[in-house]
Amino acid sequence: MRATTRMIGHYLFIYGAIGIYLPFLPLFLAANGLDSLQIGFLMAIGPSTSIFTQIAWGNFADKHNRRKEYLVIAVTGTALVCITLTFFKSLSWLALLLFFYALFNSATSPLTDSLALDTVADTRHFGLFRRWGSLGFAVTAVTGGLLFSYLPVSLFGAVAGSLYAMTLLWTVSLPNPRKWNRPARAAFPLIEVLKVPGVKQLLFVLLLVMVPYAAYSSFLGWHLQSLGASRLWVGIAWTVAAISEVPIFGMGSRWLIRTPARSLMAGAALIFSVRWLAYAYIQSYPIIVFLQLAQSLSFALFYLAAVEYLTKLVSDELRSSAQSLMQCIGFGVSAIVGSTIGGWLVKTGGIFNLYIVMAVLSGLGALGSFTWLRYKS
Secondary structure, three states: OOHHHHHHHHHHHHHHHHHHHHHHHHHHHHHOOOOHHHHHHHHHHHHHHHHHHHHHHHHHHHHHOOHHHHHHHHHHHHHHHHHHHHHOOOHHHHHHHHHHHHHHHOOHHHHHHHHHHHHOOOHHHHHHHHHHHHHHHHHHHHHHHHHHHHOOHHHHHHHHHHHHHHHHHHHOOOOOHHHOOOOOOOOOHHHHHHHOOOHHHHHHHHHHHHHHHHHHHHHHHHHHHHOOOOHHHHHHHHHHHHHHHHHHHHHHHHHHHHOOHHHHHHHHHHHHHHHHHHHHHOOOHHHHHHHHHHHHHHHHHHHHHHHHHHHHHOOHHHHHHHHHHHHHHHHHHHHHHHHHHHHHHHHHHHHHHHHHHHHHHHHHHHHHHHHOOOOOO
């Protein structure tokens, strides 16, 4: 198979597995009798672990030029941990397993994106690969909602683990970038990435925008169920969001040719802000599910533009370290803050206060995109 076809298949599988894990992990935890603070604590374990492990994976992948090999190891470990979740229910055991999940899974997204960026001739076409990930996520999210309407959510680990095992079979067929890339010359590629002008400003904008998104990811299922939604509706909500991303990732390459990446980031952050305000005031779960369509012009557009912005800042040999750092801030540090503070806000002030705070932070992210980001291509 062509390298592009292999990458498309990998995105379908890897995000298909995430389409089970991300929407239904909070429901699995809640089914074990945990409250919002305990769920917030457990949801923060993975991101807090990935802060360090994600950077290490990217650093070694660049240094030794073995991105595919590390990705195979990471997917294997992730599959084994997910399957093990089926057999342990206590808070301490769940905390330990989610730590090991993060240890392995933290490498999958940045290394996958690095391999995709190696495959395309023009990095602005990255979205043409990433859209297949959204499609895979959408299919399994709605399937999971239907599946867990009939099966106990206690089987969550076995289902997620099986999907990651299927992903592994495809991962071994991916193209190997060692054939055309050179190892990073720096002893610590991450440090070289941080020295690049503009990187720190980008990371701060990421933090402002992705903290609210992390809180949304942790508590969307809980919020919908509190409004009377079934597990099927929770799956539909995630599916609507994922499907809406597909055309944006497809058209985004053309937008990036005509519009500076920082402008697209600012617009997406502003849409995020309006979206969170709507979620704060609307008390009907079918309407909130419909508003999940805003995922396209908020998350998908912001993520695509941020990847392009960062890719243009750093050299090819530092790509895995740069993507790992972006994932670390965007989905690691942000998730720690979003899930823990989000859990506290929900418990003390309700979901309304959470979304208002999220809207303010996203608005600051939009402002920061214009004032702090200088690279205009």
